Amino acid sequence: MEPSILAQQAVNGLILGATYGLIAIGYTMVYGIIGMINFAHGEIYMVSAYLTAIFLAVLHFFGITSIPVVLIVVLVATLCITALHGWFVERIAYRPLRDSNRLAPLITAIGLSLILQNYVRLSQGARSQGVPTLLTGSFVIPAGSGVIQITHVQALIIVVAIASMAVLTFIMHRTSLGRACRATEQDRVMASLLGINTDYIISVVFVIGAAMAAIAGVLVSLNYGSFDFHIGFITGIKAFTAAVLGGIGSLPGAMLGGLILGLSESFFSGFVNTDYKDVFAFALLVLVLIFRPSGLLGQPLVTKV
Amino acid sequence: MAEPILELCGISSHYGPIRALHDVSLTIRHGEIVALIGANGAGKSTLLMTLFGNPRASEGQVWFAGEAITHLPTHHIAPLGMALVPEGRRIFPGMTVLENMDLGRISAGPRVGRDPLEGLYELFPILKERSHQKAGTLSGGEQQMLAIARALMSQPRLLLLDEPSLGLAPLMIRKIFSLIQTIVQSGTTVFLVEQNASQALQIANRGYVLVNGRIRLEGSGQALLHDPEVRQAYLGRQV
Numbered sequence: 001m002e003p004s005i006l007a008q009q010a011v012n013g014l015i016l017g018a019t020y021g022l023i024a025i026g027y028t029m030v031y032g033i034i035g036m037i038n039f040a041h042g043e044i045y046m047v048s049a050y051l052t053a054i055f056l057a058v059l060h061f062f063g064i065t066s067i068p069v070v071l072i073v074v075l076v077a078t079l080c081i082t083a084l085h086g087w088f089v090e091r092i093a094y095r096p097l098r099d100s101n102r103l104a105p106l107i108t109a110i111g112l113s114l115i116l117q118n119y120v121r122l123s124q125g126a127r128s129q130g131v132p133t134l135l136t137g138s139f140v141i142p143a144g145s146g147v148i149q150i151t152h153v154q155a156l157i158i159v160v161a162i163a164s165m166a167v168l169t170f171i172m173h174r175t176s177l178g179r180a181c182r183a184t185e186q187d188r189v190m191a192s193l194l195g196i197n198t199d200y201i202i203s204v205v206f207v208i209g210a211a212m213a214a215i216a217g218v219l220v221s222l223n224y225g226s227f228d229f230h231i232g233f234i235t236g237i238k239a240f241t242a243a244v245l246g247g248i249g250s251l252p253g254a255m256l257g258g259l260i261l262g263l264s265e266s267f268f269s270g271f272v273n274t275d276y277k278d279v280f281a282f283a284l285l286v287l288v289l290i291f292r293p294s295g296l297l298g299q300p301l302v303t304k305v
Numbered sequence: 306m307a308e309p310i311l312e313l314c315g316i317s318s319h320y321g322p323i324r325a326l327h328d329v330s331l332t333i334r335h336g337e338i339v340a341l342i343g344a345n346g347a348g349k350s351t352l353l354m355t356l357f358g359n360p361r362a363s364e365g366q367v368w369f370a371g372e373a374i375t376h377l378p379t380h381h382i383a384p385l386g387m388a389l390v391p392e393g394r395r396i397f398p399g400m401t402v403l404e405n406m407d408l409g410r411i412s413a414g415p416r417v418g419r420d421p422l423e424g425l426y427e428l429f430p431i432l433k434e435r436s437h438q439k440a441g442t443l444s445g446g447e448q449q450m451l452a453i454a455r456a457l458m459s460q461p462r463l464l465l466l467d468e469p470s471l472g473l474a475p476l477m478i479r480k481i482f483s484l485i486q487t488i489v490q491s492g493t494t495v496f497l498v499e500q501n502a503s504q505a506l507q508i509a510n511r512g513y514v515l516v517n518g519r520i521r522l523e524g525s526g527q528a529l530l531h532d533p534e535v536r537q538a539y540l541g542r543q544v
């Protein structure tokens with residue numbers, strides 16, 4: 001086998017995995033804090049792809065063409081509006097049902113994801129949408145007898161994904177907001193006894209999760225150039241798989257799970273079969289869960305108190 | 306007599322249909338150590354948690370420093386100057402000792418004055434030594450100290466302790482009780498819930514006995530120590 005082909009697949013896998021990881025963070029953080037899966041999270045990602053297209057069009061309309069300006073404005077604007085959607089999901093689908101049966105918020109969240117899908121379909125049309133190519137060109141790295149090609153968009157994905165994860169890790173471990181999030185995650189009642197407004201913290205976690213999904217949405221849209229209102233479902237399931245693979249509730253686990261899933265999908269479709277790459281991804285999940293039921297980096301609940 | 310800092314007037318609390326507190330009234334004054342003793346299931350922990358609105362009192366009023374706090378959200382209580390060392394300690398096991406301490410500071414607000422951390426490290430040298438260790442790896446006694454130190458980080462006016470001696474060796478229990486006296490000397494009022502009645506009543510100015518969710522007896526620490534009913538039921542001695 002050509003080493004350059006292997007390396008090329010690894011690069012493609014890393015890029016795919018970085019986006020899965022970014023989306024998986026939303027699943028894992030929400031699960032960590034309220035013990036429930038946010039079933040509307042995939043649709044939040046989908047909304048961010050549409051917002052990317054909208055903001056690109058708006059900037060184009062105003063004749064703003066400087067690529068760094070466009071990238072930053074689109075990223076920040078999409079992030080903010082998507083985060084607002086995340087806040088909204090928690091307020092509507094989860095908070096009113098906080099103390100009820102665990103199945104109830106699951107149903108409201110699925111309902112809300114249908115609403116999001118249809119609201120996007122009605123307002124944006126059912127046909128697939130495209131975004132103009134913003135960045136062209138690529139880095140070509142010689143490897144063995146061949147080359148590895150990394151487009152500028154792909155390089156951007158890697159840089160932005162690493163930066164976002166670093167910022168998030170910093171917030172969670174070095175700021176008092178992050179400490180309050182982790183405290184609320186470990187013992188919500190104790191956190192409120194200490195004076196932490198845990199309702200606010202839960203909102204913050206939904207907002208952070210949506211913001212990370214928005215970053216993925218912007219990057220993936222720039223990379224693939226087209227999408228439709230269905231993308232939230234399959235990407236959501238993949239990212240959820242990544243979160244479970246890495247250990248749901250664990251932040252590094254979500255990133256690791258995303259990378260493993262992206263790499264295995266890329267290698268499997270590159271060397272075996274494209275049609276069955278999803279089957280392989282889920283088979284991998286099953287295997288990991290048989291041997292490590294709490295995922296790769298997930299911890300079984302700590303009960304030593 | 307000093308002003309009351311905490312007053313409960315006719316408090317009742319429920320867990321669903323179960324009534325855990327019946328018409329409880331008690332008063333704690335500035336600078337006192339007040340003990341609350343009672344058997345398992347008497348409602349001692351419920352009483353402390355009711356002060357924080359979890360569960361919320363279904364009847365009656367709670368006054369803290371002259372303010373009615375009965376209906377405040379849980380997270381508004383600590384910033385008023387009340388700190389709880391809860392049953393089971395409830396430290397955050399996945400966070401370091403220092404992070405646990407910092408979380409105690411949240412309700413302190415932008416209060417002027419010395420950072421309490423150094424003073425607490427003097428009081429609990431072991432916590433300073435372990436400050437970067439995960440709190441879940443501490444021994445039971447060390448965890449209890451951490452829970453107390455975390456509560457003191459907010460520089461509370463009233464410290465509530467729920468069975469701080471539970472599960473500790475006699476030496477550690479003595480240490481904790483002498484610590485409570487040190488805390489009171491520094492100006493903090495203490496409300497001490499204990500099953501270890503003899504030691505609690507020895508350091509308490511006053512005490513209450515809770516039986517099945519009702520206040521059965523109240524009096525000075527010494528009076529309760531010599532009360533025949535208390536001696537029989539809580540001190541394991543024949544009259």
Ligand SMILES: Nc1ncnc2c1ncn2[C@@H]1O[C@H](COP(=O)(O)OP(=O)(O)OP(=O)(O)O)[C@@H](O)[C@H]1O
Nearest residue numbers: 320323325343344345346347348349350351352500
């Ligand atoms: N979360 C809860 N749900 C339902 N009932 C509860 C709950 N917590 C306590 N109870 C009940 O309320 C009563 C009082 O319990 P509480 O924990 O206040 O007792 P306690 O005096 O602190 O006992 P111990 O000394 O064992 O800690 C008990 O009958 C208990 O079963």
Ligand SMILES: [Mg+2]
Nearest residue numbers: 349350351392
């Ligand atoms: Mg108790």
